[in-house]
Amino acid sequence: MDDKEEERIEAVNRYIMGDKPSNICRDANRSEKWLFTWVKRFKMGEGEWYISQSNAPKKHGRKTRKDIESTIVNIRKALMEGNEHESKYLGVGADAIQYRMVKQGFSKDEIPSASTIKRIVKQHGLKERNIHKSGRHASQINAFC
Numbered sequence: 001m002d003d004k005e006e007e008r009i010e011a012v013n014r015y016i017m018g019d020k021p022s023n024i025c026r027d028a029n030r031s032e033k034w035l036f037t038w039v040k041r042f043k044m045g046e047g048e049w050y051i052s053q054s055n056a057p058k059k060h061g062r063k064t065r066k067d068i069e070s071t072i073v074n075i076r077k078a079l080m081e082g083n084e085h086e087s088k089y090l091g092v093g094a095d096a097i098q099y100r101m102v103k104q105g106f107s108k109d110e111i112p113s114a115s116t117i118k119r120i121v122k123q124h125g126l127k128e129r130n131i132h133k134s135g136r137h138a139s140q141i142n143a144f145c
Contacts, residue, residue: 008038008050015039064112069120072112075100076126094118 007028014024015035025032041049079092079100094114101111112120121127 004052005050011035012038012042012050016042064116064120068106068110068112071101071104071106072097072117072120073124073126076121076124080126094121097121 011024011028011030012035015021021032021035025035028035038050075097076092079096094117097117098111098114102108
């Protein structure tokens with residue numbers, strides 16, 4: 001147990017014994033809000049009420065759902081393979097993935113933005129390097145200029 005935890009326990013014990021909050025806070029060089037934060041945790045009956053808890057959010061509310069993410073990855077892989085007749089003409093970008101998700105029955109609210117799709121594709125290592133559409137390399141194109 002560290003010094004801060006001992007300070008909290010001592011302050012709450014003094015409060016329970018009837019000591020004035022102003023005296024407790026003055027001696028500890030703390031605010032009354034600090035004292036009543038720990039008194040409240042103590043009264044809630046938590047076992048280790050005196051240990052600091054993180055204020056960070058437990059869940060990120062805007063994180064893309066796993067099923068949506070896996071759908072994007074599967075569509076991208078299918079488009080990259082180009083086995084289906086339709087995928088030969090669609091391309092493999094975020095717009096094509098959004099189009100396929102609409103065809104699979106996802107609502108407009110469920111389909112992520114193009115930038116989110118690009119981020120997911122990049123995270124899963126499915127990003128191809130840029131190749132000129134005609135298949136020529138830059139050195140071949142510059143030779144004709």
